[in-house]
Amino acid sequence: MLDKARIWTPEHLVATGRQAYFRPVSGWYGGTEVDFEGRRLIMTASHDYLGLSADPRVREAAAEAVHRFGTSLGGSRIINGSLELHERLEERLAAFLGHEAALVLPSGFQANLMLAPLMDQGTAVFTDFANHASLNEAVRLGSPVKHTFLHGNMTHLERRLAAADSRLAKLILTDGVFSVDGDVCDLPVLTELARAHGARIVLDSSHDLGMLGATGAGVAEHFGLTADLVTSALSKSLASVGGVIAGPAHVIRYLRHNAPAAIFTAAAAPANVAAALAALDILQTEPHRRTRLLDLAERLHNGLRALGFDTGTSTTPIVSVKVSGQDRCFRTWRRLCEAGVFTGPISHPGVARGREVLRITLTAAHTDHHLEHVLTALEAVGRKEGIIPDSPPGTHTPVTITRPPATAA
Structure with a gap:
């Protein structure tokens, strides 16, 4: 079992070029430059889209939360780790994303894993080939009938929907903005297909929140539409670490009590929650x-x-x-x-x-x-x-x- 890892020597990383990964920097400057191997470089590999990670207001909010609540809450949200601070961010994000309720997680990856309990054997899932790995992992953790459609190919998706078992509930998963190609999903056509085939839509807005939409609420706002569920990372435009899932109140309530990704993990750190709240204020007012x-x-x-x-x-x-x-x-x-x-x-x-x-x-x-x-x-x-x-x-x-x-x- 462990022998397959033996090839992963430092020499193997050099030979395959993978020494480019997991490289530490020794300093960050204004969110735009870094110290790397003794030199100052322009950082163009960050998704801190609005440049808020270095904003004094965001940093001060995080520091104040550490002084008030400490660095960790020492447990899960369901037992001891819920703060009014968490609930305030959840209320703000739910309203911002146009939904009744939201739940904040320690990472964006976990926000998508929250979907797993919704995808049982009575569900057919339709997922874009280029979706983020966290959406694919949520499908793997569930037990649905999986259908992958060619990236952005609405004709292929329509064929898949039409051919699916009519007895199954249908769920379409898509990134809002795709993280490698940078293209925008065709949410209007996705919505039409969902209505025609009785499907629901889950939209991962990690890379479009803060970037698209009249107020920066993302792809759904940009097109004047609403997805059934929206997930997003807090590590991009909100200059923090964490994730959120937003949707109808009864769905979020169900997931709070049934999703392992929420139950069996430590609460998002107070500093991260406070930073996201401060960043959201700036996003909406600037x-x-x-x-x-x-x-x-x-x-x-x-x-x-x-x-x-x-x-x-x-x-x-x-x-x-x-x-x-x-x-x-x-x-x-x-x-x-x-x-x-x-x-x-x-x-x-x-x-x-x-x-x-x-x-x-x-x-x-x-x-x-x-x-x-x-x-x-x-x-x-x-x-x-x-x-x-x-x-x-x-x-x-x-x-x-x-x-x-x-x-x-």
């Missing part, structure tokens, strides 16, 4: 941060495309540069570090072999100088690696970033 994030993202997309890079189908701040090839992916990552830019190399199992990407994300806290440096570094390294031509292409297809309707150009 929409210019979202505007800044989307402006930088559009300039990054189009700056890279003008150089000849392929950024795929993304119309969001998740910018995945296609590099194709594990060796080249990790080698490009290292050369970008040498050029002063820390990116996110995504290889198998994050993507299929041969479809490796460097995921690059700027936040609302990055400056124009940061953007220019990132583009300059990628141009030099991209040419050296043969990812882009020696001369920029004559034309390119520009990206129009997905924006809230009120601010669309």
Whole structure:
């Protein structure tokens, strides 16, 4: 059983390029730069979209919670770990996401695992091929009939729904914004198909909360629709650590008492809950941060495309540069570090072999100088690696970033 791990030596990590993972940084500066191997690098691998992790108001809220409640509550929510602070965040998030009730978990992964008790043998689940691993794990922990549909292919989903056992309850699982490709789910068509086939929709808004929608409430608000259940991580726009699931009050009440992911885990730390509350306040009262994030993202997309890079189908701040090839992916990552830019190399199992990407994300806290440096570094390294031509292409297809309707150009 344990022998299969023997190959995972330090030499194996070097040989496969995986030494790029689990690399520590020794300092963070304003949420935009880090100390890495004795050098200051621009951090472009973080999903702190609104740049709030370094905001003094968020930090002060977390520190105050530590002074008042300590670093841990020493137990689960169901026994001793519930604070009024948890309930306040749950009430705020439920209202923000347009639902009756919500439950806060210690991680976004656990927020999706909360779905497992809903997916019994009487359920047929339809899950997008590109959904986050935590949604797939929730399906595995349940016992439904699983149907996977091709990424974003509504025709394939419709065929799957039509062919499913009519005696089974139907549940459609989708990311709102997909974490690697950065594209937005087609929630209007998903909603039409759900109504036509009597299905429910679960929407993971981890990467769209704070980014999309008139008030930043995510993909559902962006399209003026409502999913039956919404999950989200608190580690992106809410600058904390944790997760939330929101929906009808009776469903959330059922999950509180029946989901192992909630019952058998320690409560979210007071500092994390307080940080998320403070970040939510800022998110709702300072929409210019979202505007800044989307402006930088559009300039990054189009700056890279003008150089000849392929950024795929993304119309969001998740910018995945296609590099194709594990060796080249990790080698490009290292050369970008040498050029002063820390990116996110995504290889198998994050993507299929041969479809490796460097995921690059700027936040609302990055400056124009940061953007220019990132583009300059990628141009030099991209040419050296043969990812882009020696001369920029004559034309390119520009990206129009997905924006809230009120601010669309």
